[in-house]
Amino acid sequence: MTVLAAAAAFAAQEPQVVxxxxxxxxxxxxxxPEEMRRPAHTDWSPQGEVVLLxxxxxxxxxxxxxxxxxxxADQRVTAYAVGLTRFVRHNTRLQDGSSAIGLKVRIPIRLETTES
Known part of the structure; x- marks a missing residue:
């Protein structure tokens, strides 16, 4: 089984700050994909949606x-999604050249399993 995150959440897009x-x-x-594999030594497969700020x-x-x-409802989904953020890096500059450091970023994540 492989865990998939919503591509839109991590797709490179023009930054916009609101x-x-x-x-x-x-x-x-x-x-x-390797980093997103389900947790080892468990039958649990992460499924659900979460939005992180x-x-x-x-x-x-x-x-x-x-x-x-x-x-x-399943707190394991939250913990799993937060754990994925250790593999994420945001550009330190926004497209307009201003700094992204210190800004909040909204990250919608959808987890689903597929048979591999």
Missing amino acids: NGVIVRPEWERIPT CTVVNDGRIDDCKVQPPAP
Whole structure:
């Protein structure tokens, strides 16, 4: 089984900031399929949707992620989605040249399993 994230969440798009939140991020790095595999030693397959609001820090890492309502009923989905953010890097500059550091970024993630 392989876990898939919504491509739109990590697709490179022209950044746009609305009310101090990056709503169309420009990713420098996204999780690989290998990094998105389901947790080892478990039969649990991550499925569900979650929206994270995170902060872009100095090197483009994503930090301080908070789940936006409505939160998934299965808290494992939340934990799994937050764990994926360690593989994500945002461009430290927005397309207009201004800094992305310190801004919040909205990350919608949809997890589903497929047979491989």
